[in-house]
Amino acid sequence: MPYSYIEHTADIGIRAVGKTLEEAFEAGAEAMLSIMFELKTINEAKSVKITATAPEIDLLFVEVLNEILSIQGRDMLALIRLERVKIKKTASGFAFTGYALGEPLDLKKHEVKTEVKGATYSGLRYSLSDSGHQLECILDV
Amino acid sequence: MDIKVKKISDFLWEIPKTSGMLVPGRIYADSVGIDALVMELKEKKHSGLTPALMQVANVATLPGIEKASLAMADIHPGYGFAIGGVAAFDMNYGVISVAGVGFDINCGVRVLTTPLDKKDVEPKKAQLAEMLFRDVPSGVGSTGEIKLSEHEIDELLINGSAFIIERGYGTKDDLEYTEEHGCVKGANPHAVSHRAKERQYRQVGTLGSGNHYLEVQWVEEIYDEKAATAFGLEKDQILIAIHCGSRALGHQIGTDYLKVLEEASRRYNIPIRDKELVCAPIKSAEGIRYLGAVNCGINSAFANRQVISHLARGVFARVFGISTSKIRLLYDVAHNTCKVETHNIDNVTKEVLVHRKGATRAFGPGRIEIPAKYRAVGQPLLVGGTMGTASYILCGTEKGMEETFGSTVHGAGRAMSRIASKKRWSGAEVIKSLEAKGILIRSGSRSGVAEEAPGAYKDVDKVVEIMHAAGINRKVARLRPLVCVKG
Numbered sequence: 001m002p003y004s005y006i007e008h009t010a011d012i013g014i015r016a017v018g019k020t021l022e023e024a025f026e027a028g029a030e031a032m033l034s035i036m037f038e039l040k041t042i043n044e045a046k047s048v049k050i051t052a053t054a055p056e057i058d059l060l061f062v063e064v065l066n067e068i069l070s071i072q073g074r075d076m077l078a079l080i081r082l083e084r085v086k087i088k089k090t091a092s093g094f095a096f097t098g099y100a101l102g103e104p105l106d107l108k109k110h111e112v113k114t115e116v117k118g119a120t121y122s123g124l125r126y127s128l129s130d131s132g133h134q135l136e137c138i139l140d141v
Numbered sequence: 142m143d144i145k146v147k148k149i150s151d152f153l154w155e156i157p158k159t160s161g162m163l164v165p166g167r168i169y170a171d172s173v174g175i176d177a178l179v180m181e182l183k184e185k186k187h188s189g190l191t192p193a194l195m196q197v198a199n200v201a202t203l204p205g206i207e208k209a210s211l212a213m214a215d216i217h218p219g220y221g222f223a224i225g226g227v228a229a230f231d232m233n234y235g236v237i238s239v240a241g242v243g244f245d246i247n248c249g250v251r252v253l254t255t256p257l258d259k260k261d262v263e264p265k266k267a268q269l270a271e272m273l274f275r276d277v278p279s280g281v282g283s284t285g286e287i288k289l290s291e292h293e294i295d296e297l298l299i300n301g302s303a304f305i306i307e308r309g310y311g312t313k314d315d316l317e318y319t320e321e322h323g324c325v326k327g328a329n330p331h332a333v334s335h336r337a338k339e340r341q342y343r344q345v346g347t348l349g350s351g352n353h354y355l356e357v358q359w360v361e362e363i364y365d366e367k368a369a370t371a372f373g374l375e376k377d378q379i380l381i382a383i384h385c386g387s388r389a390l391g392h393q394i395g396t397d398y399l400k401v402l403e404e405a406s407r408r409y410n411i412p413i414r415d416k417e418l419v420c421a422p423i424k425s426a427e428g429i430r431y432l433g434a435v436n437c438g439i440n441s442a443f444a445n446r447q448v449i450s451h452l453a454r455g456v457f458a459r460v461f462g463i464s465t466s467k468i469r470l471l472y473d474v475a476h477n478t479c480k481v482e483t484h485n486i487d488n489v490t491k492e493v494l495v496h497r498k499g500a501t502r503a504f505g506p507g508r509i510e511i512p513a514k515y516r517a518v519g520q521p522l523l524v525g526g527t528m529g530t531a532s533y534i535l536c537g538t539e540k541g542m543e544e545t546f547g548s549t550v551h552g553a554g555r556a557m558s559r560i561a562s563k564k565r566w567s568g569a570e571v572i573k574s575l576e577a578k579g580i581l582i583r584s585g586s587r588s589g590v591a592e593e594a595p596g597a598y599k600d601v602d603k604v605v606e607i608m609h610a611a612g613i614n615r616k617v618a619r620l621r622p623l624v625c626v627k628g
Contacts, residue, residue, distance in 0.1 A: 115349060118395050
């Protein structure tokens with residue numbers, strides 16, 4: 001997946017790129033989930049719908065990451081990645097729909113790593129260039 | 142913004158007021174520390190990441206800030222606010238900020254004293270470590286033994302530790318020795334989303350992960366006999382230290398209000414230099430709601446640490462055959478909060494909203510908020526170190542009241558990123574080398590242990606010495622770890 005991590009003293013930054021905006025969001029989600037779980041220990045047995053809206057693309061990225069964390073925590077899931085992502089321009093900004101794949105969290109089976117408390121507006125950047133869409137943000141861990 | 146740093150004294154530095162800053166920035170550091178911060182400023186200038194000194198300066202631009210944008214000696218870059226950041230705001234003209242509190246609302250430390258000494262515990266250390274690891278839920282996805290309904294969650298958010306104590310998790314005495322008696326007033330459960338409460342149903346009494354821990358420590362050195370006697374501390378005595386926060390409830394409140402205050406910043410036209418510094422006027426509808434929600438997070442974290450104390454007391458009682466009543470709560474301090482407090486500013490006593498992001502309230506002698514037993518010496522301050530170094534117990538001073546709104550450091554402060562730490566050490570290596578030093582680590586996450594390697598942190602001795610030398614607090618005792626349960 002086209003993502004990388006940004007060194008940050010207290011927390012962890014993520015940088016996600018994609019040919020399309022949807023691909024960049026998928027990469028960002030996987031970058032975050034990979035901090036929390038050893039992804040190869042999780043099966044794609046279940047999918048949960050993720051929706052979010054925001055006035056700008058960068059804010060939408062934070063909204064989506066936080067919605068994934070929130071649903072993961074509420075439903076006690078181990079999640080791997082997003083699929084069927086659609087981002088639409090709306091009258092008030094942008095609307096996201098997508099599905100997060102994974103299965104119910106089983107501490108005997110899944111290798112857990114570090115909890116992510118939230119995605120922040122810190123270091124938040126969106127850019128579009130010839131090489132595609134790039135999103136960056138700092139996660140509070 | 143061009144940032145310059147001016148020396149005030151050997152341990153205090155100032156960012157003079159420049160365009161947009163309403164007050165100066167003031168940083169507690171030694172010359173080596175300030176050089177490192179200035180270097181970071183140069184290196185990160187074009188990286189998109191905000192250096193810690195820039196964060197101090199940015200906070201100084203927020204409306205209604207009083208006196209100075211402060212940073213304690215454990216300063217390192219956070220998000221919006223620097224970690225170790227303290228800022229007080231006028232109640233009428235000031236703002237409330239999500240970044241000034243953080244996602245882990247009332248992440249804090251409590252310390253319990255035991256009647257045991259190091260000799261009693263050494264032979265049973267391994268058994269103790271196993272039982273603490275088994276009985277105190279920790280790590281990603283861990284759940285607690287208490288399951289609450291939404292109605293009960295609301296009661297917990299309003300009443301904090303008292304709610305949990307009524308259900309048998311501790312004694313009323315514990316309330317006396319918790320900051321705010323384990324319950325801040327003004328908690329509004331209606332300001333907390335259903336989602337936040339849902340995430341908390343199974344998490345009361347869990348440590349979490351990252352830098353959270355439960356440690357068994359021993360008193361290595363006493364610096365101030367009078368304060369140590371007041372706090373009930375003796376050389377070689379065994380203590381229990383618990384570091385954790387409000388878990389997913391706090392995280393969700395932070396997430397929810399980041400969005401609310403982002404909209405509010407636009408609505409009220411508040412000039413902010415960093416997106417993460419979104420805020421609302423304290424007395425606006427959004428500000429009042431957020432403060433009501435923060436208070437819920439604060440109370441939830443007090444209750445969380447109370448449950449963990451109960452579990453730890455149970456383990457000690459079983460392993461050493463002592464009564465749980467002999468394990469006394471010394472004190473419980475909060476790190477990530479904003480609270481309405483009374484302070485003397487330019488000879489006027491007034492209420493202000495003090496944000497402490499990775500900083501501890503450190504009230505000096507005589508303050509009514511301090512338990513009667515400690516009032517003559519000042520508030521106990523519990524500074525958490527790393528798994529391999531030391532922790533400290535300090536006490537607040539009058540000078541701290543004058544200079545820092547009665548605040549000080551919260552820990553050693555990170556010096557190295559989590560990624561760099563994992564590249565440098567493996568979890569297994571860290572565990573092995575600490576075991577060789579007599580410190581047992583129990584954790585469900587090897588990568589978490591690597592991220593938290595002692596070498597990834599600043600030197601806690603130096604951080605504490607700076608605040609002591611600056612007169613903001615006084616050293617009382619130095620503690621060393623024996624057992625550490627990591628999230």
